[in-house]
Amino acid sequence: MAEADTLAGNDGPLYAARKGVYPKKVDGTFRRLKWLIMGVALAIYYGTPWIRWDRGPYAPDQAVLIDLANRRFYMFQIEIWPHEFYYVAGLLIMAGIGLFLVTSAVGRAWCGYACPQTVWTDLFQHVDRLIDGDRNAQIRLANGPWSAEKVAKRAAKYAIYLAIAFWTGGAWIMYFADAPTLTRDFWTGDAAFVAYGTVAALTATTFVLGGFMREQVCIYMCPWPRIQTAMMDEKSLLVTYKDWRGEPRGSLKKALAHPGSIGDCIDCNQCVAVCPTGIDIREGPQIGCITCALCIDACDTVMAQVGRPRGLIDYCALDDVAVEKAGGTAPPVLKTLLRPRLMIYLAIWSAIGAAMLFSLGERTRLDLSVQHERSPLYVQLSDGMIRNNYTLKLRNMETRPRKVAITVSGLPGAQLWTENGSREKASQRVNMTISPDSVTRVRLFVAAPAQGLARQDFTIATYGRDGDPRGDTDTIQFDRPEAQ
Amino acid sequence: MSDTPRFDEPTGTHTVGHEWDGIEELNTPLPRWWLWTFYACIAWAAVYVVLYPAWPMVNSATQGVLGWSSRGDLEKEMAGHTAKRAPIVNAIAAMPIAALPSKPELLEAAIQGGSAAFKVHCVQCHGAGGAGVVGLYPSLTDDDWLWGGDLATIETTLIHGIRNPDHDLTRVNSMPAFGRDGILDSTAINDLVSHVRVISRQEKPSAASARGAALFENNCVACHGTNGEGIRELGAPKLTDPVWLYGGSRDAIAKTIHNPRNGVMPRWNDKLDAVTIRMLAAYVHSLGGGENAPAPVVPAAAEAAAPDKAPANG
Ligand code: SF4
Numbered sequence: 001m002a003e004a005d006t007l008a009g010n011d012g013p014l015y016a017a018r019k020g021v022y023p024k025k026v027d028g029t030f031r032r033l034k035w036l037i038m039g040v041a042l043a044i045y046y047g048t049p050w051i052r053w054d055r056g057p058y059a060p061d062q063a064v065l066i067d068l069a070n071r072r073f074y075m076f077q078i079e080i081w082p083h084e085f086y087y088v089a090g091l092l093i094m095a096g097i098g099l100f101l102v103t104s105a106v107g108r109a110w111c112g113y114a115c116p117q118t119v120w121t122d123l124f125q126h127v128d129r130l131i132d133g134d135r136n137a138q139i140r141l142a143n144g145p146w147s148a149e150k151v152a153k154r155a156a157k158y159a160i161y162l163a164i165a166f167w168t169g170g171a172w173i174m175y176f177a178d179a180p181t182l183t184r185d186f187w188t189g190d191a192a193f194v195a196y197g198t199v200a201a202l203t204a205t206t207f208v209l210g211g212f213m214r215e216q217v218c219i220y221m222c223p224w225p226r227i228q229t230a231m232m233d234e235k236s237l238l239v240t241y242k243d244w245r246g247e248p249r250g251s252l253k254k255a256l257a258h259p260g261s262i263g264d265c266i267d268c269n270q271c272v273a274v275c276p277t278g279i280d281i282r283e284g285p286q287i288g289c290i291t292c293a294l295c296i297d298a299c300d301t302v303m304a305q306v307g308r309p310r311g312l313i314d315y316c317a318l319d320d321v322a323v324e325k326a327g328g329t330a331p332p333v334l335k336t337l338l339r340p341r342l343m344i345y346l347a348i349w350s351a352i353g354a355a356m357l358f359s360l361g362e363r364t365r366l367d368l369s370v371q372h373e374r375s376p377l378y379v380q381l382s383d384g385m386i387r388n389n390y391t392l393k394l395r396n397m398e399t400r401p402r403k404v405a406i407t408v409s410g411l412p413g414a415q416l417w418t419e420n421g422s423r424e425k426a427s428q429r430v431n432m433t434i435s436p437d438s439v440t441r442v443r444l445f446v447a448a449p450a451q452g453l454a455r456q457d458f459t460i461a462t463y464g465r466d467g468d469p470r471g472d473t474d475t476i477q478f479d480r481p482e483a484q
Numbered sequence: 485m486s487d488t489p490r491f492d493e494p495t496g497t498h499t500v501g502h503e504w505d506g507i508e509e510l511n512t513p514l515p516r517w518w519l520w521t522f523y524a525c526i527a528w529a530a531v532y533v534v535l536y537p538a539w540p541m542v543n544s545a546t547q548g549v550l551g552w553s554s555r556g557d558l559e560k561e562m563a564g565h566t567a568k569r570a571p572i573v574n575a576i577a578a579m580p581i582a583a584l585p586s587k588p589e590l591l592e593a594a595i596q597g598g599s600a601a602f603k604v605h606c607v608q609c610h611g612a613g614g615a616g617v618v619g620l621y622p623s624l625t626d627d628d629w630l631w632g633g634d635l636a637t638i639e640t641t642l643i644h645g646i647r648n649p650d651h652d653l654t655r656v657n658s659m660p661a662f663g664r665d666g667i668l669d670s671t672a673i674n675d676l677v678s679h680v681r682v683i684s685r686q687e688k689p690s691a692a693s694a695r696g697a698a699l700f701e702n703n704c705v706a707c708h709g710t711n712g713e714g715i716r717e718l719g720a721p722k723l724t725d726p727v728w729l730y731g732g733s734r735d736a737i738a739k740t741i742h743n744p745r746n747g748v749m750p751r752w753n754d755k756l757d758a759v760t761i762r763m764l765a766a767y768v769h770s771l772g773g774g775e776n777a778p779a780p781v782v783p784a785a786a787e788a789a790a791p792d793k794a795p796a797n798g
């Protein structure tokens with residue numbers, strides 16, 4: 001690359017190799033929080049598809065199921081049809097506002113704790129420590145020659161990576177089909193090609209992104225760091241090295257030799273050693289910091305050992321930095337968290353959630369839509385009456401068959417029948433049973449006397465005849481020949 | 485306004501040397517894996533070009549060693565669908581059409597298939613949805629049939645056509661051209677029109693209609709029946725209802741008596757296979773005017789027509 005570098009006109013290389021990151025084991029408040037979140041997140045991800053939820057004989061008994069083939073989305077007692085996709089849109093809006101809320105409160109907390117990239121990277125780093133040992137052993141092994149031991153350790157480690165990756169890919173497809181059936185089909189080779197393809201693709205991405213790319217994803221591939229940085233303000237909490245307290249840094253020995261002239265940072269490099277992205281937080285806020293707060297844990301441990309107050313590295317807002325630098329005390333965290341911006345986000349977020357819950361409870365589960373057949377608009381019948389044809393879509397969104405009636409109003413002398421009935425038996429009402437959880441298409445024939453407006457609006461209604469009389473109506477036009 | 489790279493102290497990186505309004509660009513080195521990803525993409529593209537159609541040539545593109553084409557995909561899909569439909573098609577072929585209503589799912593399939601075929605073969609004359617064209621082609625949606633509106637009769641009409649030249653089994657009748665051939669003069673035709681308008685309840689009886697009644701008696705009852713009720717076996721239309729193929733106004737009726745149209749419908753047995761014709765018959769029957777078979781051919785048919793029956797899901 002030397003030639004290209006000359007072209008660029010400076011001494012910097014055009015391409016940078018990845019620097020190995022070997023985070024050291026650490027314990028502390030935030031590490032425990034991370035353990036907890038990781039456990040919950042993985043349990044939800046791997047376990048959810050196996051939760052059963054009885055919906056009766058006409059619907060799947062999987063609690064969470066995205067049934068693409070039948071276009072249904074089940075989530076516990078909620079069932080969403082494709083035309084109700086606005087609920088999903090609502091969820092996405094809530095997720096967006098939730099991100100505003102969290103980010104303006106605690107910065108990149110998503111990155112630090114909940115992002116799948118973080119959770120799986122963390123998991124894989126535990127595997128590294130399990131097989132290779134802690135930081136120093138890992139570095140030694142990485143730099144060492146390809147001995148038998150190294151080959152064995154690498155093989156073991158990659159095998160575990162692969163198992164986790166495969167399990168991750170395998171869990172994903174369980175959301176899209178009945179989990180026990182799919183598992184059996186998967187292993188007997190009867191599952192759809194797309195199932196194997198998806199598992200293969202997700203196994204590969206998990207293996208590569210979690211096992212090898214790690215912080216490179218966060219630094220080079222992911223848009224979130226940029227977006228979240230733009231959402232923060234001077235009151236958002238950031239992992240901050242309090243340089244006004246720590247600098248000038250110096251070893252314990254130095255501090256003892258020159259009391260008063262050396263800061264609290266004893267330059268032990270523990271914060272760098274534990275950092276999962278391999279950066280030095282003491283250089284200030286930077287794009288590589290996912291705010292996982294592990295350096296806080298590391299530094300707190302050190303401060304406890306040397307008998308200095310904790311929090312040399314701590315969550316701290318830019319405003320607090322200014323206050324503390326000037327010698328004041330930062331306002332309590334709670335006060336920063338209760339500021340109007342966050343309250344407004346919270347209010348909007350809750351309002352959308354409440355509105356969705358309310359409308360979910362209120363939505364009708366029997367839906368009618370009527371289309372007037374345009375060709376022909378009307379039919380002259382041999383007894384002088386006029387017939388119009390309508391296509392009805394009866395949407396039964398309940399998981400049981402429904403007995404329903406179809407009636408009309410506002411059209412005197414009307415007779416109705418469907419393609420399964422006949423005009424001889426026509427009356428003011430058609431009764432039928434519609435299948436559970438499906439759309440039933442019905443052709444409705446409506447005959448009415450020829451006398452009347454050439455274009456007349458009337459109403460077609462449907463309602464349950466099985467105890468739940470709620471239903472739906474649709475107003476539609478009846479056409480007659482223009483005055484003969 | 486520096487055009488030369490500058491070393492940026494805080495980041496430890498050179499700038500590329502460009503500067504716009506004080507905004508400079510750091511010459512941050514690309515991660516090396518990015519470079520390898522780029523090479524991998526190039527390799528992938530090379531493989532793709534070999535495997536799949538790629539380079540545009542004069543008449544077509546290079547074929548690729550896999551021999552894949554979107555047209556081939558379509559053919560495979562169509563063959564799959566044909567294979568999937570085969571059991572239904574065979575079942576429909578195997579039963580008399582009058583028995584179709586006893587198998588609601590077959591009937592539904594036949595109607596769907598007929599609807600598709602109708603759009604290709606029939607809409608040219610009968611219009612979308614079988615609306616017909618007044619004065620030219622009959623509506624298929626009403627309850628007035630020239631030759632009969634039950635499934636089997638409709639199928640026969642479709643198979644053999646009406647007044648189809650060079651086909652022995654075709655349905656034929658022919659109304660004489662009373663005016664053009666000089667059988668009735670124009671006064672007589674006028675009287676006859678009055679009578680027809682009276683029996684179809686469009687006019688009050690008059691002296692002219694009384695004269696017309698006598699003319700009707702002598703010239704028309706053989707086909708149209710004593711009271712103008714029509715005779716299906718002959719394909720002679722009912723004159724007492726408000727449904728008119730060629731119009732029910734005085735002018736239109738006079739025109740028909742003077743010079744009848746005797747419209748032609750092609751036979752379809754030389755163009756379509758038997759199952760498609762059967763499906764077309766089921767579809768036409770479903771348009772709203774379909775009649776039950778004259779005699780109970782298959783008892784089960786009545787059951788299928790019973791109300792309160794959930795229609796098969798489409
Ligand atoms: S930078 Fe992106 S990938 Fe990395 S933790 Fe944050 S959101 Fe996740």
Ligand code: SF4
Pocket residue numbers: 239271274275276277278279280281288289290291292293294295296
């Ligand atoms: S600097 Fe600290 S908070 Fe930031 S990623 Fe590293 S360990 Fe986590």
